[in-house]
Amino acid sequence: MKYIILGLGNFGASLAEKLTASGNEVIGIDIKMNRVDALKEKITHTICLDATDESTVTGLPLKDTDIVIVAVGENQGVNVMITALFKNLGVKRLISRAVNSLHENVLNAIGVDEIVHPEQESAERWAKKLCMRGxxxxxxxxxxxxxxxxxxxxxxxxxxxxxVKFRERYNLLVLTTIKNAHVPTNIGKRKTIIDVQSVATPHLLLEKDDILVLYGSNKDIKKFISSK
Known part of the structure; x- marks a missing residue:
């Protein structure tokens, strides 16, 4: 997989290192040269540039990049500008960092594919989420x-x-399942909520769009994912 990470602060730098260590090609970008220099031996490529400058950004290998991550957090205005720019450039998948609920609403309005909350979610979790499909x-x-x-x-x-025989075949334990439930709102619309089911039993019927909550060793989890 090929990634572009914009913003090499604590979260962006950590995520870039972990994705590179997992065998991915990562381009790390920041406007501060000291951050770029600190990572030039640790990730695939580092570039010092102003990511709000469209003429400069269009020179990046966007068509060959699978995921663009806007990790800028210290300046919400810059984050929004960069996110909007890359959205307009039509990248394959765009993930951006939100600092608060208002910022998240703006990013949703722009139309990002996913939102990161580094204050609640670690770079380790995001690296695993991005590297393991599904x-x-x-x-x-x-x-x-x-x-x-x-x-x-x-x-x-x-x-x-x-x-399915999760225990016998994959050495994994299904703790529960999660469904997307559709409920009416007070203004006559419908919204989707996450509905966590009770503790899984052997007779639980698995349905389309279910999310499995699994416990097991990282080795067995990777084996299950690769078997998909």
Whole structure:
């Protein structure tokens, strides 16, 4: 996978290093040369430039980049400008950092694909989320074991947990499932909410668009994801 990360502060730098260590190609960009110099031996490429300058940004390999991440956090105005610019340039997938709820509303209005909250979410979690396809979220218990949310593979739709044999086949434990529930609002519209189900039983029927909450070793989780 190829990434461009704009903003090499604490979160951006940590995410860039972890994605590079996982075998991805990462271009790290910041307007401050000291940040760029600090990472030039740690990630694939580093560039010092003003990411709000459209004429400069268009020279980046955007068509070959899978994900663009706007990690700028210290200046919300700059973050919004950069995010809007890359949205207009039509990048494949755009993720941006939100500092507060108003900032998040603005990013949603721009039309980003996903929003990062570094104050609540670590770079480690985001690196895992980006590197492991199908992973919605993750929580590392230690360096060996994790709890992850994974989109249900289509081949397991309309099967029970017992049918799939998660323990026997993958050495994983299904803790619960999450569904997207659609509920009416006070103004006559409908909104989607996250509906966490009860503790999973062997007879639980798995349905389309379910999210599995799995516990197991990182090695077994990766094996399950690669088998999808």
């Amino acid at each position: 992973v919605v979220d993750s929580f590392e218990l230690n360096e060996y074991f994790s709890i992850v949310e994974i989109k249900l593979p289509s081949r397991y739709e309309n099967k029970t947990i017992e049918d």
